[in-house]
Amino acid sequence: MMTKTKLPNKKLAIPKKKIAPKFRDAFIRFYRYMIFFGGRGGSKSTHIAILLLSRMMTDEYMYLVYCRKWSAHIKDSQFKIFQDCVKMMGWQDEFKFNQSDYSFVCLRNGNRAVAKGLDDNQKTKSIAEPTHIWVEEADQMTFDDFDTLNKALRSLKTQNSFILSFNTFINELHWIRTTIFDKEQQYELSEQFRNMDTYLNHSTYLDNPFINQEEYLQTLLMDNGGNESKIASDRYGLWGQMPNENPWLYAFDKEKHVRVIPFIPSYPIYLSFDFNKNPMTVKMFQMSPQKGLYDSFVHMIDEMEGTVVLREFCERIKAKYPFSPFFVTGDSSGQKKGEVGYESKHDSAYSMIKKHLGLSDKQMNPNGYNLTYENSRILMNQMFYNYPNLYIHPQCKVTINECEIATVDEKSMNVHELKKDRGTYAMDHFDNMRYFFQKYFQEFARSNYHATK
Known part of the structure; x- marks a missing residue:
């Protein structure tokens, strides 16, 4: 001190x-x-x-x-x-x-x-x-x-x-x-x-x-146009949050999609990775084998992040879910070999995950490419709007927050561009959610919801 x-x-x-x-x-x-x-x-x-x-x-x-x-x-x-x-x-x-x-x-x-x-x-x-x-x-x-x-x-x-x-x-x-x-x-x-x-x-x-x-109070009230949260912040110094005027995930409804859901020990866990170094993130999903029926479900049960090496990250996942079989997908960039910090020039992020989690080739399902923002946005909104029993566990706090704040980047010429920075709009957990739906539901959504081009 x-x-x-x-x-x-x-x-x-x-x-x-x-x-x-x-x-x-x-x-x-x-x-x-x-x-x-x-x-x-x-x-x-x-x-x-x-x-x-x-x-x-x-x-x-x-x-x-x-x-x-x-x-x-x-x-x-x-x-x-x-x-x-x-x-x-x-x-x-x-x-x-x-x-x-x-x-x-x-x-x-x-x-x-x-x-x-x-x-x-x-x-x-x-x-x-x-x-x-x-x-x-x-x-x-x-x-x-x-x-x-x-x-x-x-x-x-x-x-x-x-x-x-x-x-x-x-x-x-x-x-x-x-x-x-x-x-x-x-x-x-x-x-x-x-x-x-x-x-x-x-x-x-x-x-x-x-x-x-x-006089200044009247100015504050006028400037905020009736936004009660903004008025409370500006007038009383209370914590508040900027409303999302142009939501990227406009079909997300916190009351509908966020609820306590059970972990099912007999079901596999589908891991979806985003490979930013600070931090690396993973989301854990469970889902029913059948898709689109009234009792079908997709459950986002957990999220994890860290600035540790991939081996330690995998150890954390195994320690938390020691008896669950895993299937892995995520960012297509994880297939690049020889990145700094990898164990050899022949390694990729996915080969290291396979090794450290002890998985077979059939359990590895990386995306070969990442969807454009336009197609990803269509897919995500169709899934959140139409799919039965799509829920996020309340413990996935960062994911829920990013679903709420995800917005279109007004500075981009692309009207579907997702706003990102390394601060409020990091969107790392949001990205690994997008990668999950791309891998396991892109074809389903195309056939049932006309979700992607």
Whole structure:
């Protein structure tokens, strides 16, 4: 744990009237991690900017890197906020701003700040020993982004501080909520972050005394167009989730398709893999031998993920289901030989799965190719709409979440393109579900539902 030290105070006095009471504790001492979250209009960004500017003036050495996911958004957000705060605090003679690259320097001591967009991964990795990092709209970055920046924050010249700020309208399975916050006390820090000298600040527009709060409330209500979840998030800082305006899996109905289903020991388990290295995922299915009858069923009974090697992943599967026969399918890329991390240049992911699970050739059913998004979308929606007794067990939380958020990528020219990133829309579990239906139901759906071309 970092030593708890008060901020240095060298001829700098910040008038209390310039700092809202909700944020004054942030100015008392140094913290390794600072988390600012809540509703819109709570002045999180303004107070973070004032805090960082004050540190630049008082710390003997400071190198600030301030970030957003997209470089193009920095100019009109953080860079402008820093400039506005300098004017508001009367510090115009203390700082010089560079309009070309959005860097700035403290004229008192040479401490400097640079802007970085996280959309360029190589530039992010090349950051040289910052002492402070601030990520605005932190919910837009991936955990890998966070991990890369956190590892870069290792300067020995002074204490280091990582600041995250974001609004609460983010998915319940987002890495921020599963990593930083407690699962039960959802607005409190997880045990991990409580033990790492972390400051937590939850604010709303009611904590901002520098605006007309009643007028701002009307603006929030108008902007949200009656979306109660968004209003609760923006107004009260409650957790919320963006509605899916263009669902990819439009036939999915949580009330219809999610229910507790039994594991049937006498039935085989059909494993469907997606071979991303971070993480690798597998879904476990059971299904009736007959297809399409009133009592036919497809049950998604379990899901698993990990960043381990394939051998260990297979060991986990065997340990959980030691007596079940397995059949294997998944991403066609798993048939490539000689990938990094394989046991020999002649191995593929599927040959290693076959070996480690002790399977025969007949139990291996990999896809020879992956369906286009258009055909996959038609197939999936026809199956979810028409097939009797197609259920997902509630323990498949990531799969259920991805079924709900799966959306068409509005940036693509393909109207069926599935939106993907390595953050909220990773869609790894969704993909291995698509591969399962392609392998075992493509021909059935074509014959019965005219599902694919």
